[in-house]
Amino acid sequence: MARRTAEGLTGTELEEFARTVALDRLTDRDRSRADLATVMAKKAVPEEVATAVLDRLETVGLVDDERFARTWVESRQRVKGLARPALAVELRRQGIDDELARTVLDDEVDTDGEHQAARQLVERRLPSLRGLDRTVQMRRLAGLLARKGYSSSVAFAVVREALDEAADDIE
CATH class of the missing domain: 1.10.10 (Arc Repressor Mutant, subunit A)
Incomplete structure (x- = not known):
């Protein structure tokens, strides 16, 4: 049976658990770094371990907030017909920083x-x-x-x- 939280784990087991949590979450679609960090925190993964795992996933290209934001904007515009202000609010809720959100919205929304x-x-x-x-x-x-x-x-x-x-x- 799969573990529900990281409580009681140390060292390599803890890192492996955190990596598994992140990769499971990334299975169906891109996720923001903030989303993955939140899920790990709910699973009792210590912040420093989560940061290290997320840094590695970012380095190999599995976590990319800009790619996530562009995909999110395109999808929400196409499916929901949202305007720029509503998209900005949604990006903020997804943990995308305001500067990156502005850049993506400038590029993607005309x-x-x-x-x-x-x-x-x-x-x-x-x-x-x-x-x-x-x-x-x-x-x-x-x-x-x-x-x-x-x-x-x-x-x-x-x-x-x-x-x-x-x-x-x-x-």
């Missing part, structure tokens, strides 16, 4: 792409709002975009544009 993602979210939701008053549609769609982190100016511009086009299609 204004046109954000506008297009917002438009796709609105277009997916719009059919379920047909028959409602335009003001209600506007409020609900702008609220959807606001929850995804879009600024009010982008949200209202995209929603107005989509509602205008939908009204033109009906006429």
Whole structure:
């Protein structure tokens, strides 16, 4: 049966346990260094042992916060349609430092792409709002975009544009 914590382990056993915890966590996808450190702490791995193991994993390329952040941003934009501010919050929650997050967001998120993602979210939701008053549609769609982190100016511009086009299609 696998050990649940590092309690009672010393030396090589402790390092092997910490490495196993990290590698198990990395099996399905990249993880941030902070995420791995948190999991090790929950398993009672001493901080100095966790740091040494994480340093080694970073050296061999198994832990890479920049690669993790880029993958995370791409995925969350594609799947959830999140805007830059929401992505920044998520990266911070994942333990990515603000400077690296800014760099990744500058590289990965462009204004046109954000506008297009917002438009796709609105277009997916719009059919379920047909028959409602335009003001209600506007409020609900702008609220959807606001929850995804879009600024009010982008949200209202995209929603107005989509509602205008939908009204033109009906006429």
